[in-house]
Amino acid sequence: MASTVMETPPVEQAADAGMRFGHPRGLSTLFFTEVWERFSYYGMRALLVLFMTAAASGANAGLGMDVKTSTAIYGLYTSLVYLLALPGGWVADKLWGQQRTVFIGGCIIATGHFTLAAPLIGLPVLPTFFAGLFLIIVGTGLLKPNVSSIVGQLYDVRARVLGVSDAEGATAKDLGARRDAGFSIFYMGINLGAIMGPFLCGTVGEKVNYHWGFSIAGFGMLIGLIQYRMGTKYLGEAGLHTDSDDPAAKAVLSRKFFSVTATVLATLALVTWLGVSGIITVAVTDVALYLGYGIVAIAAAYFGYILLRGGYGTEDKRRILVIVWLFVLAAIFWSGFEQAGSSMNLFANELTNRNIMGWEMPTSWLQNVNPIFIILLAPVFGYSWTWLAHRNRNPSIPMKFALGLMGLSVGFFVLAWGAAGASGKGSVAITWLVVTYFLHTAGELCLSPVGLSSITKLAPRDRISQMMGLWFVAAALGNLFAGLTAGTLENKSAGAVFSSVAIYVGVAGLVAIAGAPFVKRVMGKVE
Numbered sequence: 001m002a003s004t005v006m007e008t009p010p011v012e013q014a015a016d017a018g019m020r021f022g023h024p025r026g027l028s029t030l031f032f033t034e035v036w037e038r039f040s041y042y043g044m045r046a047l048l049v050l051f052m053t054a055a056a057s058g059a060n061a062g063l064g065m066d067v068k069t070s071t072a073i074y075g076l077y078t079s080l081v082y083l084l085a086l087p088g089g090w091v092a093d094k095l096w097g098q099q100r101t102v103f104i105g106g107c108i109i110a111t112g113h114f115t116l117a118a119p120l121i122g123l124p125v126l127p128t129f130f131a132g133l134f135l136i137i138v139g140t141g142l143l144k145p146n147v148s149s150i151v152g153q154l155y156d157v158r159a160r161v162l163g164v165s166d167a168e169g170a171t172a173k174d175l176g177a178r179r180d181a182g183f184s185i186f187y188m189g190i191n192l193g194a195i196m197g198p199f200l201c202g203t204v205g206e207k208v209n210y211h212w213g214f215s216i217a218g219f220g221m222l223i224g225l226i227q228y229r230m231g232t233k234y235l236g237e238a239g240l241h242t243d244s245d246d247p248a249a250k251a252v253l254s255r256k257f258f259s260v261t262a263t264v265l266a267t268l269a270l271v272t273w274l275g276v277s278g279i280i281t282v283a284v285t286d287v288a289l290y291l292g293y294g295i296v297a298i299a300a301a302y303f304g305y306i307l308l309r310g311g312y313g314t315e316d317k318r319r320i321l322v323i324v325w326l327f328v329l330a331a332i333f334w335s336g337f338e339q340a341g342s343s344m345n346l347f348a349n350e351l352t353n354r355n356i357m358g359w360e361m362p363t364s365w366l367q368n369v370n371p372i373f374i375i376l377l378a379p380v381f382g383y384s385w386t387w388l389a390h391r392n393r394n395p396s397i398p399m400k401f402a403l404g405l406m407g408l409s410v411g412f413f414v415l416a417w418g419a420a421g422a423s424g425k426g427s428v429a430i431t432w433l434v435v436t437y438f439l440h441t442a443g444e445l446c447l448s449p450v451g452l453s454s455i456t457k458l459a460p461r462d463r464i465s466q467m468m469g470l471w472f473v474a475a476a477l478g479n480l481f482a483g484l485t486a487g488t489l490e491n492k493s494a495g496a497v498f499s500s501v502a503i504y505v506g507v508a509g510l511v512a513i514a515g516a517p518f519v520k521r522v523m524g525k526v527e
Helices: 008-015 026-053 067-081 085-096 097-118 125-162 171-209 212-234 247-277 284-309 312-340 343-350 362-390 397-419 430-458 461-490 493-525
Strands: none
Touching: 008 362, 026 097, 026 125, 026 171, 026 212, 026 312, 026 343, 026 362, 026 461, 067 085, 067 125, 067 284, 067 343, 067 461, 085 097, 085 125, 085 247, 085 461, 097 125, 097 212, 097 312, 125 171, 125 212, 125 312, 125 430, 125 461, 171 212, 171 362, 212 362, 284 312, 284 461, 312 343, 312 362, 312 397, 312 461, 312 493, 343 362, 343 397, 343 430, 343 461, 343 493, 362 430, 397 493, 430 461, 461 493
16 A cells, blocks of 8 residues: 555565566566557457458458558557557656556557447447547557566666666676566567467457457457556566656646646547548548658657756767667668568468468468567577677677668568569468568567667666657657558559568668667667
8 A cells, every 4th residue: 555654665675576587576477468468459450451451241341441541540550559658658657657557558458459349239330440449549558668667677676776887897787688688588478469369369350250359359458457467566666656756746747637638539539520520531641641740740859858958967868869869760660560460461361372271371370470480589589688798799789770670671672572473362472471570570689679678778767668658659650651651552563562661671771780889889888
């Protein structure tokens, strides 16, 4: 209870949660929370474009949308999922704390999935579809940045218990590498859920009914919430408190927050009503494009504000500039990588031979190839970073980002080569997609878990959740342009689309390699 007088300092209380296999015990709680949250997210994502492009009539009806509209909606949805991570981080820092925010976000996510499934009880399809997407967007924005922030705080507690500075010493290097390894384990949990989701939700959705697939995603999130509640005792003080415990200040911020939220909801409701009524015409692709401009403006304004008006010293400003550089590289990476749920999913559905001894594999199952490789390779990468760190040969954070981009680029060149031989439905061997996913996975493991870890090391202490939110804003920008790029499949061949992605990602990777030594110097002693 909040009113209980503690007889031990907060750090010691958190430390009492103990260690397991060299990592904080609370890591397992967050690991399984992400397993089930990602189960629900990727289970639904595997069905999303397929559901939108499926015929609007029949035994398992979809929405009957064209590819351009469907992929634009997909891009908007996946980008907004990550864009709302920024206010989600602010809410945790200022109002609720990370632990509470994660739980509330999970409840909203579960509600969203069940709303998508509401046509099973006779509710209209289109309104429940967009309402469900909206709820999942809000819930994920609250949960996603904060569960990752708590992981970082578990290792901060460990460093404080040992009395180790994060800036110097062999022990600091070991803790930095162990943190990277911990985030790789956490990332493996994300992808365990990403495997289970498409298998269960995808199979039921494609073979039985899309709405039953959505409902299974909702039940998965409920399991995650129960597990999280049972395991919060192992988190200790990590993510429990806000920046200020002043009730009066929090009450003022809370009123402002709910006022802004009500205004935004009212505006969205009005625009939706005007669009549905035909009073105004809204082109989804235009909305996506202008949202992209808006995301860039928001990110630039935020970085500019904290650099010029944040009151930070020279060292913190240098680290923030490194985050800006990593933000740009991450946005480019995700704009290619997130073709997986749109153009690559459609490529698998329409051009890939999925027949195995007379049985046709569900398209959604191919969404499992990447997370399966993650499960297999994440321990290898996590161990490798620690092994290399002990020998002072661990690649720097910016070099790992560059390697990630190059892996992604090579993967798309491979897929473009395979797509060049497409002559009709089911004409491309499934091997091309599998090899591409392997290369993309290697690139992802160089960039994504390392990026999560680097934000917790580079960000000012009072802005960790907000900076983690900005990491997901980079993903938002990438997802948005991934959807817009996928929409060109209506006018271009798959090979041409994949080749263009390979080229621009590869150029970015070469620039990142050239700039890595300079960025490493700017970072200082951060490992």
